[in-house]
Structures are given as structure tokens and as C-alpha cells.
Amino acid sequence: MLTVGAAFPGRFGVPQHVLSGVPWERRFTRLDETVALWRQLWAAPEGGGSFQGSLLRFEELPPMTAPSRPGGPPVWLGGASESALRRVGRYYEGWMPYPPSADGYADGLAAVRATAAEAGRDAAAVTPALFVSVVVTDTVERGRELLRTFAEASYGLPLEQL
Numbered sequence: 755m756l757t758v759g760a761a762f763p764g765r766f767g768v769p770q771h772v773l774s775g776v777p778w779e780r781r782f783t784r785l786d787e788t789v790a791l792w793r794q795l796w797a798a799p800e801g802g803g804s805f806q807g808s809l810l811r812f813e814e815l816p817p818m819t820a821p822s823r824p825g826g827p828p829v830w831l832g833g834a835s836e837s838a839l840r841r842v843g844r845y846y847e848g849w850m851p852y853p854p855s856a857d858g859y860a861d862g863l864a865a866v867r868a869t870a871a872e873a874g875r876d877a878a879a880v881t882p883a884l885f886v887s888v889v890v891t892d893t894v895e896r897g898r899e900l901l902r903t904f905a906e907a908s909y910g911l912p913l914e915q916l
Contacts (some may be wrong), residue, residue, distance in 0.1 A: 776809065782837070784809050786845060789829050796826030832885065834862055843869025848881040853916070859884070887916070 776784045787807035794805055794815065801817035821827065830848030831841060834855065842849040843866045851862050867877035887904060891897040898913070905916040 780809060782841065783807075786841065789845065792829070793826060796821045828881070830881075830883070834858060836865070839865040840869045842866045842880060843871075843875070844873045846880065848883060850883045850885050852885055854885050 774784070787810045790807065791805050791810055791812070794803070795818055798815070799818045799820040801815050803815050805812045805815060828847035829845075830850055831838065831846040832850040832852035833839070833842070834851045834853065839849075839862055849863070849866050851859060863882050866880050866882070870880050871877040887901060889897050889900045889904070891900065902913040905911050905913040909916055
């Protein structure tokens with residue numbers, strides 16, 4: 755068991771990749787392998803079989819409760835970088851641009867769909883979404899105040915940047 759205080763004295767908010775023991779450069783390999791493992795478990799909930807990734811390896815998979823949806827739930831990925839768009843097109847069922855940009859939405863969705871088609875997937879099989887923070891108030895000023903507080907508390911960013 756890793757005790758953060760002992761391993762990182764005087765530090766709060768240790769990055770998750772440090773705690774997981776996965777180098778920063780391999781964080782997306784771990785993500786993709788984790789999702790592939792989930793999908794294998796969902797496809798064969800009776801267990802057995804093995805999983806052999808470059809980071810994750812399991813000689814015998816345990817039985818699990820079958821998902822209510824055949825094949826398991828859809829898995830979505832958020833991101834707007836070129837690598838994130840390619841990853842979504844190759845492996846994921848949904849895309850949420852993050853951070854959202856009105857200017858980049860159409861281009862991002864086109865890139866996701868083109869990559870899906872290149873990977874032999876139905877380009878329309880990836881569901882696009884939009885990440886939006888909304889507050890409804892009596893005045894615009896009060897709404898901005900609440901969103902500013904939310905942005906700073908939740909993301910540590912000024913509202914204008916978020």
C-alpha cells in the first residue's frame with residue numbers, strides 16, 4: 755500500500771500517473787488497455803481466458819456480473835488534441851471535446867469520423883457531445899458570478915479560460 759505522505763513528504767495533490775506507477779508517456783496506453791480489458795470482461799462475463807497488454811497482464815480473468823447491455827456500456831473519451839481525436843475514432847463510442855471550442859468542433863468531429871472509417875468502423879457510430887456548464891438565474895451578472903465561482907472551485911481556472 756502506498757502512503758502518499760510517506761512517499762511524497764510535504765506534497766499534496768500528487769499526479770495520478772505518479773500514484774499509478776505508469777510513466778506519463780504511457781498514460782494513454784494504460785487507458786486504452788483498461789478499456790480493452792473491460793470490453794473483454796463484458797464480452798465473456800463467465801471468466802476464464804487471459805488478457806495480455808503491454809502494461810496490463812492477467813493470466814486468468816475472473817467471472818463477473820454480465821452487463822445489462824450486450825457488450826457492455828458505451829465508453830466515451832474527452833479530448834481535442836489530434837491524438838485524442840484519433841483514439842476516439844479507433845476505440846471509443848462517444849466523443850466529448852474537452853476543452854470545448856466552437857471553432858474546432860466541426861473539424862474535431864470530422865477527424866474522429868475519418869479515423870473511425872480508416873479503422874473499419876462505422877463513422878457515424880461515434881456519438882458526439884458537448885461539454886457545457888450552465889446556470890440559470892434571474893440576472894446575467896448573478897449567473898456569471900456563480901459560474902466564476904464554479905470554474906475556480908472545480909477546475910482552478912478563471913471562467914474566461916474555462
